[in-house]
Amino acid sequence: MLALSPDDQAFLQRARVARLATASADARPHVVPVCFVFDGACLYSAIDAKPKRGDPRRLRRLQNLRENPRATLLVDQYEEEWAQLRYLLITARADILTGGSDRDRALALLRDKYPQYRRMPGLDDALVIRLVPEHITAWRATPSG
């Protein structure tokens, strides 16, 4: 499980965006910005339908995860004062949830965190990526004391 300091846990909870890296089976890396929630154990990100982009099930991140479930989620803070730089790097196994109570709970948590989701049509049908953390790296330019 995640061994997170209270401060890192708060950092993770309040982050509004993260970057999700995946790789195809033949090791082509990919990375996209994602909204996410952390329930204290796993992290969840929804695939919200964007009709003009075509079938969301064909998104690269999903194609990659279907052939290679290893994912890395980066939650970082950029500041011009570089002494304030920090990030959490979470290495995880990913599942794609197409239904069920865990997916429904994740969508409810996403609506709680992001008011934007509350008015999004079709979110009830969204796929959810569940990330089960295997390892976490907490980095700070200036070690906290």
Next chain:
Amino acid sequence: MLALSPDDQAFLQRARVARLATASADARPHVVPVCFVFDGACLYSAIDAKPKRGDPRRLRRLQNLRENPRATLLVDQYEEEWAQLRYLLITARADILTGGSDRDRALALLRDKYPQYRRMPGLDDALVIRLVPEHITAWRATPSG
């Protein structure tokens, strides 16, 4: 070469941070925040020595690129107004520059863009990752008109 609209080119030039995704030869994805410059053709990011982290040459991103030169750089903008979301996703081949005029020029460009680098000891000895773009995806939540 990169086919970038003037607006996307400006977005890329002014971005202060990007996220660099790499993968090991056995397809384990990795992603880190990076400062970077774009010279109109390639993108460059320095490996600045952080002594407390040990030998920078052993960083995961470098280990990955030595065994698999494929990289993806994400430059995105997060806004609470989701209609304003946008990103550029640059698929590239990476080289690690250990010296030479191209590395020196990249370090000069980095010092121009980031005042923080001007006062960083040892930057003259830094390795530089050069990304040669192969493909670019420009995404906007709201198509520009």
